[in-house]
Amino acid sequence: MKSRPDGQQALILEIQRMSTEDGPGLRTTLFLKGCPLCCPWCHNPESISFEPQLEWIGARCIGCHTCVSTCVANALKINPRTHEIMIDWQVCDSCGLCVRQCPTNALKMIGTLVNLEEISDELLKDSAYLKKSVDGGITISGGEATCQAAFVNRLFERIHENGLGTALDTSGFCTSMKLQEAAINADLILYDLKLADAEKHKRIVGGDLGLVLDNLALLIDMGKRIWLRTPIIPGFTNDLENITGIAWIILQLCETHGQDWFERWELCAFNNLCSDKYARLGKSWIFTHTPLMNRISMEKLVASVIAQGLPKEKVSWTGMTELEGYTS
Numbered sequence: 001m002k003s004r005p006d007g008q009q010a011l012i013l014e015i016q017r018m019s020t021e022d023g024p025g026l027r028t029t030l031f032l033k034g035c036p037l038c039c040p041w042c043h044n045p046e047s048i049s050f051e052p053q054l055e056w057i058g059a060r061c062i063g064c065h066t067c068v069s070t071c072v073a074n075a076l077k078i079n080p081r082t083h084e085i086m087i088d089w090q091v092c093d094s095c096g097l098c099v100r101q102c103p104t105n106a107l108k109m110i111g112t113l114v115n116l117e118e119i120s121d122e123l124l125k126d127s128a129y130l131k132k133s134v135d136g137g138i139t140i141s142g143g144e145a146t147c148q149a150a151f152v153n154r155l156f157e158r159i160h161e162n163g164l165g166t167a168l169d170t171s172g173f174c175t176s177m178k179l180q181e182a183a184i185n186a187d188l189i190l191y192d193l194k195l196a197d198a199e200k201h202k203r204i205v206g207g208d209l210g211l212v213l214d215n216l217a218l219l220i221d222m223g224k225r226i227w228l229r230t231p232i233i234p235g236f237t238n239d240l241e242n243i244t245g246i247a248w249i250i251l252q253l254c255e256t257h258g259q260d261w262f263e264r265w266e267l268c269a270f271n272n273l274c275s276d277k278y279a280r281l282g283k284s285w286i287f288t289h290t291p292l293m294n295r296i297s298m299e300k301l302v303a304s305v306i307a308q309g310l311p312k313e314k315v316s317w318t319g320m321t322e323l324e325g326y327t328s
């Protein structure tokens, strides 16, 4: 990642307004770009790279080929069979020239470098309705938000100055210093616990579980309000062994810190709505044809951890399941 001055700038992906999934109440969520993990189920593949990336949106393309002749780096080609535009991401230097020349906005640069002031002004446009929402506020997510910790810290400061609540969504895979810096002004932490087994954690998501758990203990010591979240991914995290393993970790922490250190634990059901994001980046995704979880399986997982001793009122499942649609 290119260095950015003293928390005054960040590479962002997008802002999502009126979110009900990134913390309590209504939220405006800022997604930062760049993540050190490699979860195979990632729902925001465009957020992984620490650099801007070009994408082609086929449905908007009229086939004028202006972009191909515009690119001096020769990073764009026409597929001779399908006539689609093919991007060579190894060659593209993200100069953005083709994006500006495309008459139909069929090329898009993912990732924008923003200044603290401009992004806080943009987020604070939502103040009026966020303040009316009970416990509503602004969430910073990723990518991995702690990778741009100084920026997160300053942005949360500004949000607080304007009387809004803040939440940090993190995998906890970062140095303790970065975590403290990003979390110090966060009113709520949304914290991922994905896999209970250290070897699988390392092999599948590419990060050290010990570090994630040490950082969770740090947040508890900081007295942070914590919501735990576990993505329930078929074939990776949805087995009883994994979920009861995570429950065991939580119960161990309860022995040391009492039961009040976490407010809730959400089991978040897998969905495959992001398949086209992978296609636009020229990537295949192993979950494209994976069916959704079903309601009974989700309820069984919740029941199993309650039977293990977790407080019933703190454990729930969210997301989309087969047939029924969204629930929470």
Ligand code: SF4
Residues within 6 Å of the ligand: 060, 061, 062, 063, 064, 065, 066, 067, 068, 085, 101, 102, 103, 104, 105, 106, 107
């Ligand atoms: S300039 Fe835009 S519309 Fe024309 S071929 Fe390229 S992507 Fe398609």
Ligand code: SF4
Residues within 6 Å of the ligand: 054, 070, 071, 072, 073, 074, 075, 076, 091, 092, 093, 094, 095, 096, 097, 098, 099
């Ligand atoms: S962003 Fe620049 S280098 Fe990349 S394809 Fe477009 S014109 Fe070429």
